[in-house]
Amino acid sequence: MSSLQNKIADRTATVGVIGLGYVGLPLSQHFTDAGFDVVGFDVDEERVSRLRVGDSYVDDVDDDTLTETVARGFRPTADPAKLAGCDAFVLAVPTGVESGTPDMGAVRQATRTVAEYAPDRDVLFVCSSTVYPGAADEVIRPALENSGRIPGDDILVSVVPERLNPGGEYDFEEIPLVVGADSVRERETAQALFDSVVAETVPVGETITAESAKMIENTYRMVNIAFANQFAEFAENAGVDAWEAIDAAGTKPFGFQKFTPGPGVGGHCIPVDPQYLTWRAKQTGTGLSLVDNAIEVNEAVPSRVFGQIKTALSAHGTDLDDASVVVLGMSYKPNVGDIRNSPALDICELLINAGASIHPVDPHVDEAVIVDERYEPASAIDRGTLRSADIALFLVNHDKFDTDKIAEDSNLIFDAQNAVPEYNDTPVVRLGDGNSEVSSSSLKSPVSRR
Numbered sequence: 001m002s003s004l005q006n007k008i009a010d011r012t013a014t015v016g017v018i019g020l021g022y023v024g025l026p027l028s029q030h031f032t033d034a035g036f037d038v039v040g041f042d043v044d045e046e047r048v049s050r051l052r053v054g055d056s057y058v059d060d061v062d063d064d065t066l067t068e069t070v071a072r073g074f075r076p077t078a079d080p081a082k083l084a085g086c087d088a089f090v091l092a093v094p095t096g097v098e099s100g101t102p103d104m105g106a107v108r109q110a111t112r113t114v115a116e117y118a119p120d121r122d123v124l125f126v127c128s129s130t131v132y133p134g135a136a137d138e139v140i141r142p143a144l145e146n147s148g149r150i151p152g153d154d155i156l157v158s159v160v161p162e163r164l165n166p167g168g169e170y171d172f173e174e175i176p177l178v179v180g181a182d183s184v185r186e187r188e189t190a191q192a193l194f195d196s197v198v199a200e201t202v203p204v205g206e207t208i209t210a211e212s213a214k215m216i217e218n219t220y221r222m223v224n225i226a227f228a229n230q231f232a233e234f235a236e237n238a239g240v241d242a243w244e245a246i247d248a249a250g251t252k253p254f255g256f257q258k259f260t261p262g263p264g265v266g267g268h269c270i271p272v273d274p275q276y277l278t279w280r281a282k283q284t285g286t287g288l289s290l291v292d293n294a295i296e297v298n299e300a301v302p303s304r305v306f307g308q309i310k311t312a313l314s315a316h317g318t319d320l321d322d323a324s325v326v327v328l329g330m331s332y333k334p335n336v337g338d339i340r341n342s343p344a345l346d347i348c349e350l351l352i353n354a355g356a357s358i359h360p361v362d363p364h365v366d367e368a369v370i371v372d373e374r375y376e377p378a379s380a381i382d383r384g385t386l387r388s389a390d391i392a393l394f395l396v397n398h399d400k401f402d403t404d405k406i407a408e409d410s411n412l413i414f415d416a417q418n419a420v421p422e423y424n425d426t427p428v429v430r431l432g433d434g435n436s437e438v439s440s441s442s443l444k445s446p447v448s449r450r
């Protein structure tokens, strides 16, 4: 075994985690729990200050866990020089999209930081940020070479795409991780590191293979959600209850994974990652029209939902510019506070621009800026506000929402999650349900509901 592999095996290696967000902070915690000294570097000094005093901004690492992790030796810092002496570096910096092109700025910058401070020899570099197929070849290795390093020799390079599932049902260590590297030595060293924190690592022969696997995982999901969203539109106009039909399809024990419609597709991964693949496909001469179309389908959902809200209000005698709208759920999915690319924000922006007054409610979201105005969502539903509002939009099915009370107190409901029960004569516009009031063509007076 190399001296680095020995240091990983006996936990005397020091791990540097670069980027302390939704991915980097849990990684820092788990490497610390595995017995490593961990230095966490982030350019955001305010975040570092909060971490130092046990004030977590990541749902998956609560304050007590963070305090314990710092007590065990985790060292958050905004000073890159503190990374000197680390034996392994794991990148968890943001990778976005700028007008359809992958934004590799943070990856490039963080790679240069590693090259500057890493020891001269026996160093492992891991990219856990989500990048396009070929990014290690085109961005990471050249950035290391430009800093005088020899990738695969004095610095080992691997790609280990993160699969953590914020607020999800799988614990970190239960989720297998794909480990991609272009040589046996690099792959085995990266596997040794990640075998310390997850039950299973899956080696693949090249970094581009690991990058591609990540693209397949999230593009598969995005395309199938787009199908569920487009099926909902079909169902609304064909008199089908999409939710019941999808549930029924879900009873098939093989060859089918259930996806459901919603107000749009948010988060940092699903709407973003497939755009890396289509960008790369265009570069290498393949048009992934299916993926391009699916992206467009999902991007169009919030405005379609806005149209249905406008129609529903109008059918109940209220113009948008005079409407009071309670928005139930601002985050991009249930039981998380992450509002990145949240469709609720798009819908609220359309409502505000149409003159409606919105009353956001979300127990997990502290603030959201919409049309340059800062909103602090109520953490709980005020029944008086609900009773006096013209419509309640049920956009995110947080466990903390009491759907019975919502049904009881609302005058009109737009239910984008098929989660609000019927209550007396409360009219409900149910996304994807051709039997409810869903679109101008099929809108009926309240009494004609099922």
Ligand SMILES: NC(=O)c1ccc[n+]([C@@H]2O[C@H](COP(=O)([O-])OP(=O)(O)OC[C@H]3O[C@@H](n4cnc5c(N)ncnc54)[C@H](O)[C@@H]3O)[C@@H](O)[C@H]2O)c1
Residues within 6 Å of the ligand: 018, 019, 020, 021, 022, 023, 024, 041, 042, 043, 044, 047, 092, 093, 094, 095, 106, 107, 109, 110, 128, 129, 130, 131, 161, 162, 163, 164, 165, 166, 268, 269
């Ligand atoms: N959030 C998820 O559920 C998830 C899941 C899998 C993969 N990923 C991927 O992991 C990567 C990180 O995502 P995230 O959700 O943790 O992002 P995040 O925005 O929560 O955290 C990123 C952190 O990196 C810091 N940062 C930015 N540039 C930096 C630099 N040059 N050097 C050091 N720190 C820097 C930011 O200040 C921020 O604290 C992305 O590529 C994302 O696609 C995210």
Ligand SMILES: CC(=O)N[C@@H]1[C@@H](OP(=O)(O)OP(=O)(O)OC[C@H]2O[C@@H](n3ccc(=O)[nH]c3=O)[C@H](O)[C@@H]2O)O[C@H](CO)[C@@H](O)[C@@H]1O
Residues within 6 Å of the ligand: 162, 163, 164, 165, 166, 168, 217, 218, 221, 225, 228, 258, 259, 260, 261, 262, 263, 264, 265, 266, 267, 268, 269, 270, 332, 333, 334
């Ligand atoms: C490591 C990583 O990359 N993990 C990803 C992460 O993705 P994520 O956190 O972005 O969450 P998603 O669940 O994919 O939701 C995205 C948006 O799509 C909407 N949606 C979803 C399902 C559906 O049937 N109908 C919908 O409309 C939902 O409301 C939300 O806005 O976790 C998933 C497991 O949860 C993983 O599989 C996925 O790889």
